[in-house]
Amino acid sequence: MDKLRLLYLIPIILLATILLATDFSNNDEANTTSAETAERTGDFDKMMLALTHPRCLNCHPSDHKPKQGMDQHPHYFGIARGEADHGFIATKCNTCHQDENDDFSGVPGAPHWGLAPSTMNWEGLSKTEIATSMMDRTRNGGKSPNEILKHLTEDALVLWAWDPGIDVDGNTRETPPISKEEYIAAVKGWFAGGAVIPQE
């Protein structure tokens, strides 16, 4: 063999080495698995667009005070968590908040208006922490996965976020950046996929 022929062989040997070193079957499997995981937790990413929106967070704060508006300023009149999270007698939430929005006075409303219990605080939590907390019976009000699914897709306070009425300044309150239908589909998709807790 002359020197020139040897040179021709180098790329062929290199290619063969690469092909042998690559385990295609294994790679394919890994790809499918991560794609599936991404699809499952992708539904939770969509849910996060609502869960972390002020329309939800204003009632799921990390302190004991409901918040107002897109800038999440503390509630007027120093309203704070009271007995059973529905306000002290003098400031009972339903003194002002009725079963539906009052677009003349700007007071939002929906049935059983109240502040979420402190175990359901989500403000400042990561998606992993929110998902974990939401599915934890010791923190979610003793709800089973099915009850959480129902709450997320049917509860009056949850659905209010897509019909939040007009504020005291006469402006229509902003809704979460995902439609109610897409959000509900994402919730159902996440539960159908086994409610896999998303990792950061």
Ligand code: HEC
């Ligand atoms: C004295 C009347 C009054 C009481 C009592 C009251 N609220 Fe309000 N609340 C209002 C008014 C008025 C607004 C509208 C403010 C605005 O549009 O800027 C409001 C707005 C809110 C909002 C803002 C919604 C949003 O996403 O912007 C939340 C949350 C809220 N109240 C929760 C509560 C909770 C929980 C309680 C009981 C612990 C309560 N409120 C008690 C009058 C009251």
Ligand code: HEC
């Ligand atoms: C007016 C206040 C208010 C608003 C707005 C609100 N919630 Fe809640 N949330 C509550 C209260 C009160 C509870 C506890 C009582 C109950 O179970 O109904 C609760 C409980 C929950 C629970 C039960 C489990 C847990 O650990 O948190 C979920 C899930 C939930 N809310 C989701 C949402 C979502 C999603 C939104 C927005 C799309 C939202 N909430 C908006 C007041 C509110």
